[in-house]
Amino acid sequence: MQAMDIPRIDPVEPARFERDYRRPRRPVVMRGLVGEDELRHWSFDAIAAADRDLAVATHATRAGAVTADARRGIRTELRALAELLAQLGGGAPPSLYMMARLQDLPAAWRARIATPVYCADAPWLTSKVWLSPAGTVTLTHRDAADNLHLQLLGSKRFTLFDPSERASLYPNSLFSSVPHGCKVDPEAPDLLRYPRFRDARAERAELAPGDGIYIPRGTWHHVRTTMDSLSVNFWWARGARLPLVAGAALFKRLRRIG
Numbered sequence: 001m002q003a004m005d006i007p008r009i010d011p012v013e014p015a016r017f018e019r020d021y022r023r024p025r026r027p028v029v030m031r032g033l034v035g036e037d038e039l040r041h042w043s044f045d046a047i048a049a050a051d052r053d054l055a056v057a058t059h060a061t062r063a064g065a066v067t068a069d070a071r072r073g074i075r076t077e078l079r080a081l082a083e084l085l086a087q088l089g090g091g092a093p094p095s096l097y098m099m100a101r102l103q104d105l106p107a108a109w110r111a112r113i114a115t116p117v118y119c120a121d122a123p124w125l126t127s128k129v130w131l132s133p134a135g136t137v138t139l140t141h142r143d144a145a146d147n148l149h150l151q152l153l154g155s156k157r158f159t160l161f162d163p164s165e166r167a168s169l170y171p172n173s174l175f176s177s178v179p180h181g182c183k184v185d186p187e188a189p190d191l192l193r194y195p196r197f198r199d200a201r202a203e204r205a206e207l208a209p210g211d212g213i214y215i216p217r218g219t220w221h222h223v224r225t226t227m228d229s230l231s232v233n234f235w236w237a238r239g240a241r242l243p244l245v246a247g248a249a250l251f252k253r254l255r256r257i258g
C-alpha cells in the first residue's frame with residue numbers, strides 16, 4: 001500500500017467547496033474549521049463534571065477495534081459516560097466507544113456544536129458525537145452520504161481509499177453483518193490472503209482539534225484514535241442522492257449496523 005497526504009487547506013467558501021471537493025469527490029482537511037470559541041468549551045474534565053451520569057450510546061471494542069457480531073451486527077448499548085471517561089489516560093486497551101447521535105445528547109451539547117456551513121441547509125442531515133480512548137479503531141468501511149468529521153479534543157488518524165480501490169480491499173458480501181465493510185486490515189494486511197492490497201493507494205491525515213476532514217460519499221475509511229478524542233461528524237445528502245442515502249440509513253438501522 002502506498003499512502004499520500006490529504007491536502008490541508010484553510011476553510012473555503014461553500015461554492016468553492018462544492019466545485020473543488022464535493023462534486024469531484026476529493027478528500028480534504030480544513031484546518032480551523034471549528035473556531036477557537038467553540039473549541040474552548042470542550043475538555044474531558046468539564047464533561048466529567050457536568051455529565052458523568054449521562055447514559056450514552058456505545059459500541060463494544062475488542063483490543064480497541066469496533067467489531068461486529070456475525071449474526072447481530074454492531075451492537076449499541078447505553079452506558080454511563082463515566083465508564084468511558086474512566087478509560088481515558090492510556091491504561092488498559094479500550095473496550096467501549098461512544099457514538100451518540102447529536103440529537104440524543106443534552107441541549108447544552110447541541111448548543112455548543114455548530115453545523116458546518118457546507119451542509120447546514122441539506123434536507124437530509126444526521127450527526128454523531130464520538131468519544132474514544134487512544135488506541136480505538138474503526139475498521140475500514142464506506143458510507144453512502146457525504147461526511148465532514150470535526151475534531152474537538154485529542155487526535156485521530158484517517159486512512160482513506162478512493163471507491164476505485166474497491167478490488168484491492170476485498171469488500172464484504174452484502175449478506176455479511178457489516179456489508180459496508182471490507183476484509184483487509186490496512187494496519188496489518190494479510191497479503192497472502194489479500195494480495196491485491198499490495199497495490200492499494202491510500203490517502204492519510206491526522207486531525208488535531210479544530211480540523212475537519214471531508215470524506216466523500218463511497219470513500220472507504222479506517223480511523224485510529226491516536227490521542228483520547230472527542231469529535232463530531234455530519235453526514236448529508238441532497239437531490240437525486242437523497243433517496244439512496246435515506247434508504248441505506250434505514251437498511252443499516254433495520255440490520256443494526258452501527
Ligand SMILES: O=C(O)CCC(=O)C(=O)O
Nearest residue numbers: 130137138147149223233
Ligand atoms: O472516527 C471514527 O472512529 C469513525 C468515523 C466514521 O466512520 C465516520 O465519520 O464515518
